[in-house]
Amino acid sequence: TATEPEMTYKVAISFDRCKITSVTCGCGNKDIFYCAHVVALSLYRIRKPDQVKLRLPISETLFQMNRDQLQKFVQYLITAHHTEVLPTAQKLADEILSSNSEINQVHGAPDPTAGASIDDENCWHLDEEQVREQVKLFLSQGGYYGSGKQLNSMFAKVREMLRMRDSNGARMLTLITEQFMADPRLSLWRQQGTGITEKCRQLWDELGALWVCVVLNPHCKLEEKSCWLRQLRKWGEMDVCPLEDGNYGNELPNITNALTQSSGHSQ
Ligand SMILES: [Zn+2]
Incomplete structure (x- = not known):
């Protein structure tokens, strides 16, 4: 309605083989059903698939970068979101620089943009x-x-x-x-x-x-x-x-x- 201030929320939807497998929305609505913003974004993606640019998984893009480009990328990323991201960035830096930390026991890193592999279970998101x-x-x-x-x-x-x-x-x-x-x-x-x-x-x-x-x-x-x-x-x-x-x-x-x-x- 006109009295409500206009708000912008950040919505993320993951899908795998035509099923929505996870959703997050900045509105913080807690319900077992999707909030209006997730529904709106899903409809947008379904009705205007060409409007949503198809990108490589971020891990692939990072792989193409050299040392200097990676440094630049991370610094710009932290600068753009520094109040939100800095605590996590520092925690991760500590963990990566400590040789016996858990993060160094596993090879590679997660990539939320990569989608699931073929034998991953895929089912509709349910909170x-x-x-x-x-x-x-x-x-x-x-x-x-x-x-x-x-x-x-x-x-x-x-x-x-x-x-x-x-x-x-x-x-x-x-x-x-x-x-x-x-x-x-x-x-x-x-x-x-x-x-x-x-x-x-x-x-x-x-x-x-x-x-x-x-x-x-x-x-x-x-x-x-x-x-x-x-x-x-x-x-x-x-x-x-x-x-x-x-x-x-x-x-x-x-x-x-x-x-x-x-x-x-x-x-
Ligand atoms: Zn929402």
Whole structure:
């Protein structure tokens, strides 16, 4: 809008075999979905591919330079960004000049402009830390204050990814499941012998239903299936993992519980 000051952000997008594999944006927006600037740049690149100049990876360009040119290049680079870059430049200089530093144990250096090699895994960028943080936050709110709704919208996202055969679907579901398993209330409920709360049970049901979709997916490879099976077994063997009916099996059946469960199962 007109009241907002105009801001310029630096956006970087890496892609590999038609998939966006990583994104960074100076706006600092933290979300599991791409910010508007990343989306805008992606659309620009798709609609006007000739406007984006194709360059050699920077490591190739550096290789063409001699000693003096490299010196000039680095000094100009540091001068152009000296407040941002100088601490890193000095740290790197110290490390390179110390013979037993870690940086001197490996040959070569990373090049973010080079793209991936053919046998590198390539998958769509997903901010794993952000998924973990959000699920943890929503679970800590116990499904209240709209957090249940938020979790359901994350489930819907997974469902959508599975429908598009996006491999991030199972990846995101794994991250969500890990956070569900790490929910501190699980061990509490187990100690107290109470079943998990109704709100929580519904979420666990949805989680289970999505895993069924993943494992029954006719397009997934056998090795992927055996990998998920191992993971699911591992979770299933953990003490805190609730049983299918949401209880821990060590309490007397409670009539109201049994009723809500049977109504839940008939959906
Ligand atoms: Zn942004």
